[in-house]
Amino acid sequence: MWGQPMSAYDAFNAHASFPLPMRSAPKAQPVSHTQQPVVTGTSVLGLKFKGGVMLAADNLASYGSLARFRDIQRLHPLGSHCVMAVAGDMADFQWLKRDLGSILREEEALSLTDNHPSLSAANIYNYLSIIFYNRRSKGDPVWNTVLVGGWDEAKKESFLGYVDLLGTTYSSPTLATGYGAHIAQPLLREAFEAKAGLDGKGELPTAEEAEKLLDDCMKVLFYRDARSLNKYQIATITAEGVKISDSKSAKTEWGFAEGLRGYGAQDR
Amino acid sequence: MSSIGTGYDLDVSTYSPDGRLFQIEYANKAVEAAGVAIGLRCSDGVVLAVERMLHSRLLVKGANRRIQSLDDHIGMASAGLLADAKNLGNRGRDEVHNYRDSYDSPITVQILSDRMSGYVQAHTCYGSSRPFGISTLLAGVDNTGPRLFCIEPSGVYYGYHGAAVGKGKALAKTELEKVLAKEGGVTCREGVMEVARIIHLVHDDNKDKEFELEMTWVCAESGGKHKAVPEDLLKEAEAAARAALEEGMEED
Numbered sequence: 001m002w003g004q005p006m007s008a009y010d011a012f013n014a015h016a017s018f019p020l021p022m023r024s025a026p027k028a029q030p031v032s033h034t035q036q037p038v039v040t041g042t043s044v045l046g047l048k049f050k051g052g053v054m055l056a057a058d059n060l061a062s063y064g065s066l067a068r069f070r071d072i073q074r075l076h077p078l079g080s081h082c083v084m085a086v087a088g089d090m091a092d093f094q095w096l097k098r099d100l101g102s103i104l105r106e107e108e109a110l111s112l113t114d115n116h117p118s119l120s121a122a123n124i125y126n127y128l129s130i131i132f133y134n135r136r137s138k139g140d141p142v143w144n145t146v147l148v149g150g151w152d153e154a155k156k157e158s159f160l161g162y163v164d165l166l167g168t169t170y171s172s173p174t175l176a177t178g179y180g181a182h183i184a185q186p187l188l189r190e191a192f193e194a195k196a197g198l199d200g201k202g203e204l205p206t207a208e209e210a211e212k213l214l215d216d217c218m219k220v221l222f223y224r225d226a227r228s229l230n231k232y233q234i235a236t237i238t239a240e241g242v243k244i245s246d247s248k249s250a251k252t253e254w255g256f257a258e259g260l261r262g263y264g265a266q267d268r
Numbered sequence: 269m270s271s272i273g274t275g276y277d278l279d280v281s282t283y284s285p286d287g288r289l290f291q292i293e294y295a296n297k298a299v300e301a302a303g304v305a306i307g308l309r310c311s312d313g314v315v316l317a318v319e320r321m322l323h324s325r326l327l328v329k330g331a332n333r334r335i336q337s338l339d340d341h342i343g344m345a346s347a348g349l350l351a352d353a354k355n356l357g358n359r360g361r362d363e364v365h366n367y368r369d370s371y372d373s374p375i376t377v378q379i380l381s382d383r384m385s386g387y388v389q390a391h392t393c394y395g396s397s398r399p400f401g402i403s404t405l406l407a408g409v410d411n412t413g414p415r416l417f418c419i420e421p422s423g424v425y426y427g428y429h430g431a432a433v434g435k436g437k438a439l440a441k442t443e444l445e446k447v448l449a450k451e452g453g454v455t456c457r458e459g460v461m462e463v464a465r466i467i468h469l470v471h472d473d474n475k476d477k478e479f480e481l482e483m484t485w486v487c488a489e490s491g492g493k494h495k496a497v498p499e500d501l502l503k504e505a506e507a508a509a510r511a512a513l514e515e516g517m518e519e520d
Contacts, residue, residue, distance in 0.1 A: 102365055102368060105339065106361060106365065108337070108340070109336070109337035109338060109339065109340075110337070112336070112343075112494065112495065112496065113336040113357065114333070115330060115333070
């Protein structure tokens with residue numbers, strides 16, 4: 001299917017999280033390492049603002065279409081000035097946390113020993129892209145899409161990057177994964193470009209504006225993405241360090257839905 | 269050791285007729301020639317310090333450190349051959365990593381000492397290797413509290429309240445005893461002042477080369493992590509140490 005446009009269904013189901021993978025009886029076939037995600041997180045968002053970066057992710061880990069775990073933090077701090085926001089398979093996310101944790105710990109130990117600088121967000125991002133590309137080349141991908149946000153203390157500038165299960169990487173002042181790439185990214189771009197201009201060289205949004213924008217996008221995603229939850233967190237990374245907010249909810253209005261067929265109790 | 273050797277020191281794996289291993293005793297000599305390293309177990313954490321001799325004026329300030337981090341909460345100071353210390357430090361970091369992979373919890377200082385001492389001891393068993401020319405102080409705060417251990421070239425390790433290795437360790441130890449005899453123990457902040465004073469006291473300005481004082485700690489103030497003692501506190505401690513020395517000289 002390479003080179004073909006995705007079907008509408010695939011495009012809105014990037015992690016193939018629905019329907020749940022069905023296991024068929026083992027057949028006499030070669031060993032296959034290709035796998036599917038099981039417990040998944042939906043899209044995450046990222047946005048640069050004046051003096052830093054913000055990332056947003058909701059607290060849901062779905063089991064197929066079932067909203068199974070509702071208190072999962074999908075924003076993970078890496079060192080003092082970096083956060084990753086993770087969509088996709090939550091088991092792979094937990095493995096990533098461990099793997100990166102041990103590398104960061106070792107680098108931190110060496111930084112006191114040799115006085116060399118600790119890992120920057122760009123270093124971590126590059127490391128992730130190598131892992132992801134390597135694993136997809138083995139036919140055993142790390143089934144995640146990750147946004148890495150950070151503050152580069154040496155360059156005094158913010159960092160925001162995207163890496164997915166194929167090892168694809170790109171960078172942009174506004175980023176979104178999965179469903180959010182369709183629904184939220186246009187909203188993020190519109191607001192960002194209105195302030196910073198098409199080339200992004202103008203004044204960046206303020207922290208307040210950025211948070212408001214992310215709140216709006218998370219609300220829209222909750223309305224439209226059936227794998228989302230109206231309980232989310234925002235990570236803010238600035239020169240001062242990392243701040244991950246408590247979980248919060250957007251104010252939503254469902255009155256309009258009363259007139260919709262299929263909404264509520266099915267007694268009509 | 270004047271009658272040293274006589275053929276029993278050509279190999280670590282050969283005992284002398286009176287049951288000694290000369291190569292290990294020589295390794296201890298290498299330790300005794302090095303600048304002193306001190307560890308102090310305080311009521312609220314541990315302090316490590318070394319007197320880093322500057323053998324050339326061309327050296328970069330703060331380079332060639334003798335204190336290393338092994339884990340978030342464990343540090344290691346060594347006296348002796350720096351290259352050996354770096355190798356043992358790498359091994360220590362491997363053990364720390366390995367332990368966390370297996371048990372998903374931070375290693376205790378005791379277990380790390382045990383594993384590292386095993387590695388040191390293995391270098392006293394085979395003709396193909398020489399013993400480590402270092403004594404190592406391992407200090408950290410784990411779920412059993414503040415801990416301090418010393419691993420010697422023979423591979424033996426003991427736990428201490430205060431330990432000193434390297435040149436002038438005898439004087440340093442008597443001073444540490446006085447410090448630890450204080451009622452109610454010492455806090456890390458007091459410990460930093462005391463240890464800085466002891467290192468300046470042990471240092472012989474006439475005979476020894478210039479030195480830099482290197483100090484780290486693990487305590488509440490460092491967030492339970494092994495970190496360098498803050499610059500201002502280190503400066504304050506060194507100034508107080510110099511003042512105490514001059515005062516001592518006037519009394520003489």
